[in-house]
Amino acid sequence: MDLEGELILVFASNAKILNVEDLLEEKNLPFTLVPVPKEVNPNCGLAVCFMESQKDRILPILKAADLWPSAAYRRKGRDFSVFPID
């Protein structure tokens, strides 16, 4: 069976991430904050992580709030791939 992947969103600044956290908590959406995976991005900050099945709920909310990520990745186990967001 093909296990569901996670989406990992990277944002420019920590301040922006914390605004994303406020917004997604307010909307009661399932997500976690994780260190940016070094396999794909050298940024030493945090990233927003959620199951891919949530993307149609979460991404439009971020777009409407002008809190769009600078990069996004799909993770399955230890495999990462760029996830197109634009």
Add this chain to the structure above:
Amino acid sequence: MIYLDNAATSFPKPPGVIEAVTDALAAPASPGRSGHAPALNASRTIHRARKALARLFGLTDNTRLIFAPNVTWSLNMALNGLGLKAGDHVLSSALEHNSTARPLARFKKDQGVDWEIVPPGPDGRTRPEDFKNRLRPETRLVVLCHASNVTGTLAPAKAIKEAISATPLLLDAAQTAGALPMDDYGQWADLVAFTGHKALLGPTGTGGLWIREGLDLRPLAVGGSGSRSESLVHPDFLPDALEPGTANTHGLAGLAAGVEFLLAVGVDKVRAHEMELTAYFLENIAKIPELSIIGPGPGEPDRVATVSVVVKGWSSSDLAAALEKGYGIMIRSGLHCAPLAHQFLGTYPGGAARFSFGYFNVLKDAEIAATALKELAAKPVS
């Protein structure tokens, strides 16, 4: 002790501020640098402060609110960040504190910036038309002390902004942030510099600058930011661009608690209380024949809770010492780091004795201070 030096720093701090500082100090935390829970909590603490201040100033984008060690640093960040150069024209009020006057004097001397001081009108107040009439094509900036730390006079900031139109306005809100409702400033202001330890009721070592969208400042310093770590080029996005180095987490924890207290009480309620004490004090000291009020007197509008006086036969320093020794009243004497203002007010170089009320003062404090002034005025030193 009767503390009447709130224009220097507010005292006491409201409930929760000391606890917030000590809790932050007790936690292992480097905000924005690591992904573990204590580091994330430190980041959230700073975010709380940013959100509270964004609410206070009516900002839609809290990432344009930059933290700094104090308002002097914030003002320097703005003045230096705009890249003023030879031939640029800058206007300022005559009531500026040294935190803007000294950087402007240096720009004038070292870089040939044309700094012009706009004198107040006959009533001692800064007038919007006086700024408008002095605008030139090369005017890059208007610098305005929002409320004088000597006289308490409030400048008509919004009317001045309307008068100068597209020219950016740098507002020194050291004496007004937290003392005056400012929840619409995000809609019309350009640059608002504030300190955390006065009317915002936080600890020293905190302050900041809000920058409207469309204005870009070159950072005064660059370095670690926790972002774009792979690059030798400092990030250009806010707030990281202007917040190099590890933040003052425990100070900002206290600032968050101070601003949240203000928001819970209501800045309008704080202002009403401070104005009640100021009005009472002014009415009573105006009856002392040996005493001159420097700035707006009883019944005059548009002021904050700062009152400076000169008493015949007393130097400002002797008066401050006598108030402390005889009555336990703490005030500030001298030039208040505002020699320009004192020159315009005619109180240079002797200065004045300054009384400044805060939210935690009570009417009895104003009554005791007015009585003390009356008694001391009757027995001059010389």
